[in-house]
Amino acid sequence: xxxxxxxxxxxxxxxxxxxxxxxxxxxxxxxxxxxxxxxxxxxxxxxxxxxxxxxxxxxxxxxxxxxxxxxxxxxxxxxxxxxxxxxxxxxxxxxxxxxxxxxxxxxxxxxxxxxxxxxxxxxxxxxxxxxxxxxxxxxxxxxxxxxxxxxxxxxxxxxxxxxxxxxxxxxxxxxxxxxxxxxxxxxxxxxxxxxxxxxxxxxxxxxxxxxxxxxxxxxxxxxxxxxxxxxxxxxxxxxxxxxxxxxxxxxxxxxxxxxxxxxxxxxxxxxxxx
Numbered sequence: 001x002x003x004x005x006x007x008x009x010x011x012x013x014x015x016x017x018x019x020x021x022x023x024x025x026x027x028x029x030x031x032x033x034x035x036x037x038x039x040x041x042x043x044x045x046x047x048x049x050x051x052x053x054x055x056x057x058x059x060x061x062x063x064x065x066x067x068x069x070x071x072x073x074x075x076x077x078x079x080x081x082x083x084x085x086x087x088x089x090x091x092x093x094x095x096x097x098x099x100x101x102x103x104x105x106x107x108x109x110x111x112x113x114x115x116x117x118x119x120x121x122x123x124x125x126x127x128x129x130x131x132x133x134x135x136x137x138x139x140x141x142x143x144x145x146x147x148x149x150x151x152x153x154x155x156x157x158x159x160x161x162x163x164x165x166x167x168x169x170x171x172x173x174x175x176x177x178x179x180x181x182x183x184x185x186x187x188x189x190x191x192x193x194x195x196x197x198x199x200x201x202x203x204x205x206x207x208x209x210x211x212x213x214x215x216x217x218x219x220x221x222x223x224x225x226x227x228x229x230x231x232x233x234x235x236x237x238x239x240x241x242x243x244x245x246x247x248x249x250x251x252x253x254x255x256x257x258x259x260x261x262x263x264x265x266x267x268x269x270x271x272x273x274x
Contacts, residue, residue, distance in 0.1 A: 017048050017083065017084075018048070019048050019049040019222075020047050020048060020049065020050075021047060021048050022045045022046070022047055022048075022081075023045075023046050023047060023048040023082070023083065023191065023192060023224050024045065024046040024069070024080065024081065024082045024083075024192055024224075024226075025043075025044075025045040025046075025080070025081040025082075026042060026043055026044050026045070026065070026068075026069070026078070026080055027043055027078050027079045027080070027081065028041050028042070028043050028077060028078040028079075029041070029042050029043070029065075029068055029075045029077065029078030029079070029080070030042075030075055030076055030077040030078055031061075031064055031068060031073055031075045031076060031248075032076055037248050038061050038064040038248050039061045039064055039065060039068070039075070039245075039248045040248045040249050041077075041078070041249070042061075042065065042078075042245070042248075042249070042250050043078075043250070044243045044250065044253055046192065046224060046226050047224070047240075047241075048224055049218070049222055049224055050218075050224060050225075050240040050241060051214070051215075051218050051224075051225045051226075051227065051238050051239050051240050052224075052225065052226045052227070052239065052240065052241055052242075052243070053226075053227055053228075053229060053235045053238070053239035053241070053242045053243070053256075054066070054226060054227070054228050054242075054243050054245065055228070055229065055230075055232075055235055055242060055243075055244050055245070056244055056245035056246050056268070057246065057268060059247070060245040060246050060247065060248065061245050061247075061248040062228045062245055063105060063196055063228065064248075065245070066102070066194050066196055066226070066228065068080065069095075069100065069194060069226070070092055070095040070096075070100050070102050070194060071089075071090040071091050071092040071094060071095040072092055074088065074089040075088060082098060082099075082100065082192070083098065083099065083191065085098070093125070096125050096188055096190075097125060098191075099189075099190050099191035099192060100190055100191070100192045100194065101122075101185040101186070101188040101190035101192075101193050101194065102185060102193075102194040102195075102196070103178075103181045103182060103185050103193075103194070103195050103196060103198060104181070104196050105196045105197045105200060105228075107174070107177045107178060107181055108181065109169045109177060109180060109181055109184070110169070111168065111169055111170030112168055112170060113168065113169065114165065114166050114167060114168055114169070115156070115161060115164050115165050115166070115167055115169055115172070115180050115183075116152060116153075116156065116165045116166060118169055118180055118181075118183075118184055119152045119155055119156065119180065119183040119184050119186075119187050120148065120149065120152050120187070121184060121187075122183075122184035122185065122186070122187030122188045123148040123151065123152065123187050123188075125188055151187065152187060153165075155183045155186050155187055156183065158186075158213075158216070159179050159180075159182065159183050159186075159213060161176065161179060161180065161183070164176060164180075174201050174202070175201075175202050175203070175206035175209070175210075178198060178201075178202065178206075178210065179209070179210065179213070182195075182198070182210075182213065182214075182217075186217065186221075186223075190223060191223070191224060192223075192224050192225075192226065193217065193223050193224065193225045193226070194225075194226050194227070195214070195225060195226070195227035195228070195229075196227075196228050197228050197229060197230065198210055198214065198227060198229065199211075199229055199230075199231050199234055200230070207231065207234060211234055211237065211238060214227070214238060215238065227239075232260070235256065236256045236257075236260060239256050240255070241253070241254060241255060241256075242254065242255070242256050242259040244259060244262070244264075244265050244268070246264075246268040251264045251265065251268060252264060252265050
């Protein structure tokens, strides 16, 4: 099922990048907290239309890297080039407006709000009517609200969560909460979707469902995805390319089959082969 995509803000208009072209590039990024180096001189790119995995053992700098990409952290050195625009510092809400959406390692939802309202919150960045009209909930603001709700309902259908659309998310099992968070990110209509351990804490059935939805988002919507994931089976099945970090440094980068046979990766992440 294809989700209807409404007009995007002007700064997320079609950039003319062909599928397979470089959508985002990380250039020589270094990040430190006091005397602790989280990331050291890392460079890699993400191509339009691919699923790009970022892996490595705990403390490798993976989440820090995502935080740099979407503006939570400002690196001391290096730049991010997204859709041809180079920058070093950017606020997270500016990243969203440029077309970068994000899910989190620990679910970050409004627990007292329903599934529908949580996903609707993702549409706020695309709303154009001023607060005055929204307070009146009349005329142009009402028409805009209806249009956005239509998109949200399509996302709910896409993720097969119709049965929980009115349920407060705090009452949902963890796997469904992760799916709702994915829905909220999709509501922002991103060009680049960042997923921070989307399978964390899930059982086998939940992982299979989430894997299917991630593939559908990529293939049906053409959304470029960069994900962090510890389940190597998931990484190898989903990813087009994999970049591997260890102690904040890049140790491998390439197709999944090439990466999993890399001895540095085996030693650092998969365990030394016998």
